[in-house]
Amino acid sequence: MSEHPLVRVSTPADLASAIPYLVGYRPSDEQFVVAGVTGGSITVLGCATWEPSYDDVARDYSRPALKGGVVYITDAMEPSEPNSYIVLAYGPHARDRALLVGSQIQELTGQDASPVSVEDDGAVSRFD
Secondary structure, eight states: OOSSOOOOOOSHHHHHHHHHHHHSSOOOTTEEEEEEEETTEEEEEEEEEOOOOEETTTTEEOHHHHHHHHHHHHHHHGGGOOSEEEEEEESTTHHHHHHHHHHHHHHHHSSEEEEEEEOTTSOEEEOO
């Protein structure tokens, strides 16, 4: 018997529903989850808090501030050798945050990163 339970997910909604059980809590609106996928199986999960800094000049959240968290997660996942990633972001800014984190993962790793938003009402959307 495997020391890790096997959970089958086939849609982004399935994965979003399983996350609280897999990580031990429901991520808040200020967090995102990155799933590393190897050979069609999720082999590693990482959670981080959304901590970008506000750029007064550009009047936008700066990408370099967030990139540190993304680098930390992708470096921690490297031993599992994921060949793609799924990014789940939560709350009212979920879509924009999932797209931003996904694009940063693609820049850092050269691997595909599928962004998924989990809205406050439970609606789940995938953006390719």
